Amino acid sequence: MKYDFDTPINRYNTGSVKWDLAEHIFGKKKLLPMWVADMDFRSPQPVLDALAERARHGIFGYTACTPSYYEATINWFKKHHNWTIRQEWISYTPGIVPAISLLIQTFTDPGDKVLLQLPVYYPFMEAIRHNGRHPLNNPLQVHKNYYSMDFDDLEKKAADPAARMMILCSPHNPVGRVWTRAELQRVADICRAHDILVVSDEIHCDLVLGDKKHTPFATLSEECERNSITCTSASKTFNLAGLQTANVMIPDPHKRRAFQKSLRRNGISGPNSFGAVALEASYRQGEEWIEQLLGYLRSNLAFLKEYLTANLPRVGIIEPEATYLVWLDFRKYGIDAQQRRRMLLDAGIALDNGFIFGEEDGSGFERINIACPRSILKEGLEKIAAAFAPYTP
Ligand SMILES: Cc1ncc(COP(=O)(O)O)c(C=O)c1O
Incomplete structure (x- = not known):
């Protein structure tokens, strides 16, 4: 079957750490959550069917x-x-x-x-x-x-x-x-x-x-x-x-x-x-699903690269060979990690701030999760661009 990765699915009120807890964790309302490593996609249909059957038992x-x-x-x-x-x-x-x-x-x-x-x-x-x-x-x-x-x-x-x-x-x-x-x-x-x-x-x-x-x-x-x-x-x-x-x-x-x-x-x-x-x-x-998922993630990655190269050329993109997480290098901006975090939150986006992965080794970076519908990715990238607009020549 052909899977739909494009249509956004509302994850609010499911106890989702990524969506429901973002406000509490980041201390700001209405954030677009592109942190936490889970995907905004439904699992493969045979998995959903097997779970439903188990529930019916x-x-x-x-x-x-x-x-x-x-x-x-x-x-x-x-x-x-x-x-x-x-x-x-x-x-x-x-x-x-x-x-x-x-x-x-x-x-x-x-x-x-x-x-x-x-x-x-x-x-x-x-x-x-x-x-x-x-x-x-x-x-x-x-x-x-x-x-x-x-x-x-x-x-x-x-x-x-x-x-x-x-x-x-x-x-x-x-x-x-x-x-x-x-x-x-x-x-x-x-x-x-x-x-x-x-x-x-x-x-x-x-x-x-x-x-x-x-x-x-x-x-x-x-x-x-x-x-x-x-x-x-x-x-x-x-x-x-x-x-x-x-x-x-x-x-x-x-x-x-x-x-x-x-x-x-x-x-x-x-x-x-x-x-x-x-x-x-x-x-x-799950094989059919994962093949299609990987295709979707590859095109999301291509979209991110194209967008950032055009709009935020000073951001270094560490292209992932694996995972749906992209490690972005903001060091050229010379902005302190806490200030960058505030700028991103003010622009309405929650990313995993690099310093949590290692204070010395990660603080110039941000991690973005691209396992989401393209429309959400686009919205997220626009928010990052808006956050850095004052610093973009
Ligand atoms: C490298 C790595 N290990 C483990 C986990 C989480 O594993 P679990 O949910 O099974 O505890 C993650 C989640 O992002 C991860 O990236």
């Missing part, structure tokens, strides 16, 4: 991950990422953010250091700090609107005896990189040499916009398989974040047992009845 007792749930997951990763996963590797968790906290608790001790690459998805930093560990930043480098890793710095930081874990964001939010095999291999070599466990958050793996291919970290080698834990979810791909269902893949049996013990200690067992149904239906029948 009417009994929502304790639920387990069925053989069919595992099979759908395994088949998806085999087909789309050429990754052979065994069923026993998979642990259900109610999201990747809680999984990351549990992984930190399980595999590091208070006072240990956890490597991460700022600017990065800010809940990583929060999970490290809230658990009494210390973030160890291996900052990404940006050159001509393109980000890369600093391996010399990583080598130095990884040699710190307190460093125990690295949280890798692959593909990377917010800079949109799809890391190459060669880059991932260097991370693997450095981490292996210093006995650092790699937690690879691959939630954005299906949202590749360019022609690069996502490489699951665990597929680099058997050694990487043993020395890594991969966080996956259908929630970004198919817009199911509110159903709180994720899978953590742990090939190494010792690590797996340790993690499963943590899950039990925290009372996490079966999935949400709807989350399990939605994940399975997405992985089994």
Whole structure:
């Protein structure tokens, strides 16, 4: 079927964090919300049908991950990422953010250091700090609107005896990189040499916009398989974040047992009845939708580039190789981050302000979510242009 991504859908009064909470969070009324990484699109029709059928059944007792749930997951990763996963590797968790906290608790001790690459998805930093560990930043480098890793710095930081874990964001939010095999291999070599466990958050793996291919970290080698834990979810791909269902893949049996013990200690067992149904239906029948979605996102990205180049040529566009999030560089304006935030809010738009992704590494930037109908994107870009009109030659 042909999906309609163009018609705006009213999301107010659904408890939407992005729409209903924007006023409370940003302290301003009538904001166009282009922050938070979820999409303003309905999930694939087969997913909606499967959920409706489950709702009609009417009994929502304790639920387990069925053989069919595992099979759908395994088949998806085999087909789309050429990754052979065994069923026993998979642990259900109610999201990747809680999984990351549990992984930190399980595999590091208070006072240990956890490597991460700022600017990065800010809940990583929060999970490290809230658990009494210390973030160890291996900052990404940006050159001509393109980000890369600093391996010399990583080598130095990884040699710190307190460093125990690295949280890798692959593909990377917010800079949109799809890391190459060669880059991932260097991370693997450095981490292996210093006995650092790699937690690879691959939630954005299906949202590749360019022609690069996502490489699951665990597929680099058997050694990487043993020395890594991969966080996956259908929630970004198919817009199911509110159903709180994720899978953590742990090939190494010792690590797996340790993690499963943590899950039990925290009372996490079966999935949400709807989350399990939605994940399975997405992985089994969501292909047609995701193909069309990626086409729509690519044209939204082209629209954004054209608009900003014509109207705000001083904004640097970090073109995402993956994700529906675009990292915009406002440093040429020389405006302080708080002032820029106020200007944007006054113009009626809520973006994710770059400093939340890393005060030093992100404060000259803003992140915009382009997973919305083109008309909303256009309105948002016009608001950004209006905010910067006094500074535009
Ligand atoms: C890199 C990354 N990890 C995890 C999440 C959220 O995962 P979950 O909703 O499963 O906790 C996001 C959401 O934007 C993300 O970008």
